[in-house]
Amino acid sequence: MWVDAGATRILIDAGLPLRETARRCKGAGLDVRDLTDVFLTHEHADHSHAAGILARRLGVRVHATRGTTRSLRDPPPEELRLAVRAGVPVRLDGLTVTPIALPHDAWEPVAYVVEDGATRAAVITDLGSVNRGIVRALHRLDALVLEMNHDLRMLAEGPYPWSLKQRIRSDRGHLSNEQGARLLQEILHGGLRHLVLAHLSEHNNTETHARRAAERVLEKHGTCTRLCIGSQSRALDPVLLEPSRALPLRRARQLALFAV
Ligand SMILES: [Zn+2]
Ligand SMILES: [Zn+2]
Numbered sequence: 001m002w003v004d005a006g007a008t009r010i011l012i013d014a015g016l017p018l019r020e021t022a023r024r025c026k027g028a029g030l031d032v033r034d035l036t037d038v039f040l041t042h043e044h045a046d047h048s049h050a051a052g053i054l055a056r057r058l059g060v061r062v063h064a065t066r067g068t069t070r071s072l073r074d075p076p077p078e079e080l081r082l083a084v085r086a087g088v089p090v091r092l093d094g095l096t097v098t099p100i101a102l103p104h105d106a107w108e109p110v111a112y113v114v115e116d117g118a119t120r121a122a123v124i125t126d127l128g129s130v131n132r133g134i135v136r137a138l139h140r141l142d143a144l145v146l147e148m149n150h151d152l153r154m155l156a157e158g159p160y161p162w163s164l165k166q167r168i169r170s171d172r173g174h175l176s177n178e179q180g181a182r183l184l185q186e187i188l189h190g191g192l193r194h195l196v197l198a199h200l201s202e203h204n205n206t207e208t209h210a211r212r213a214a215e216r217v218l219e220k221h222g223t224c225t226r227l228c229i230g231s232q233s234r235a236l237d238p239v240l241l242e243p244s245r246a247l248p249l250r251r252a253r254q255l256a257l258f259a260v
Contacts, residue, residue: 001145001257001258002025002028002035003095003121003257003258004256004257005095005114005116005256006093006094006095006116007094008092008093008094008095009030009035009036009037010035010037010038010092010114011035011060012038012041012123013039013047013048013123014038014040014047014049014050014051014054015045015046015049016050017049017050018032018053018054018057021050021054024234024235025258028235030258032054033058035058036061036092037060037061037063037092038051038055038061038063039063039064039084039090039097039112040062040063040064040068040069041102041109041110041123041126042104042106042108042109043067043072043107044106044126045073048064048068048072051064051072051074051075051076052072052074052075053074055076055077055080056076056077059080061081061082062076062080062081062082063082063090064082065083065084065086065108065109065110066083066108067107067108067109068106068107068109070107071106084099084110085099086099086100086101086108086110087099087100087101094116095114095116096116098114099111099112100112100113100122100124100133100134100137100138101133102124102134103127103131103171104126104127104128104173105128105170105173109126109127111123111124111125111134113137113138113141119142119241119242120140120141120142121141121142121144121145121194121241122138122143122145123145123198124144124145125145125147125149125175125198126147126199127147127174127175128169128172128174128175129171129175130175130183130186134183135186135187138183138187139187139189140189140191141187142192142194142241143192143193143196143239144184144192144194144195144196145196145198145230146175146180146183146195146197146198146214147174147180147197147198147199148176148177148181148197148200148205148210148214149174149175149177149180149199149200150168150176150177150201150204150205151176151204151206151209151210152169152177152178154203154204154205154206155168155169155176155201155204159203160203168201168204177205177209177213178213180197180213181213181214181216181217184217184218185221188217188221188223189223190223193225193226193241194225194226194228194239194241194257195214195218195228196228196229196230196236196239196257197210197214197227197229198229199230200229200230200231200232202232207229211227214227215227226239235258238257239256239257241256241257
């Protein structure tokens with residue numbers, strides 16, 4: 001996920017190889033060489049694979065919890081590592097990034113809330129359960145990238161071995177469509193304009209299942225949230241976040257999310 005806020009251009013997670021990252025960025029009109037920072041959610045390869053090479057080749061700073069950095073297979077050079085802590089905001093030029101602690105089977109995983117003073121967005125994937133701290137952190141969002149990993153029945157009847165099914169379903173695994181929908185229900189408000197469903201399993205979910213679960217919540221609340229679904233194989237159209245009308249138009253620039 002590329003987040004663009006004026007002088008600051010960050011990537012939240014870097015799981016694809018550098019070449020593919022650059023290709024998808026280019027397809028969205030972005031140049032990977034313009035990146036200033038990468039924020040990692042955790043050390044699993046589908047989130048951190050290219051962090052080391054992005055730092056070495058492009059001089060990008062890599063922010064991660066100490067637990068994540070310690071567990072990286074290809075860590076960035078020491079001078080480009082920055083430690084983050086859950087609940088402690090990182091202030092960059094025009095953008096504040098706050099890590100949120102998550103229950104997931106990694107060393108010190110986090111989600112991120114990004115805000116530019118006028119708009120707020122969050123990227124929350126790779127969590128097995130939801131707690132009050134997470135719900136509190138996700139208040140009044142303009143945009144949300146939310147994990148809907150699996151359909152419970154597809155997971156139960158699917159091809160994975162029993163132990164892996166247990167891991168995915170556990171409190172430190174991944175959110176099912178039902179759990180994602182419940183979290184959405186808790187934090188939904190009239191100002192949520194964009195919802196991206198993400199981290200869908202290719203074996204244990206379909207876009208239709210995930211979409212239905214989210215739409216049931218959105219329809220019940222009658223919001224006009226735009227819904228789209230992330231894919232492992234292609235980038236999404238950029239989501240441009242204009243400051244909500246309730247807030248003064250203090251900035252001309254916009255926060256933009258690009259799901260690459
Ligand atoms: Zn993952
Ligand atoms: Zn993970």
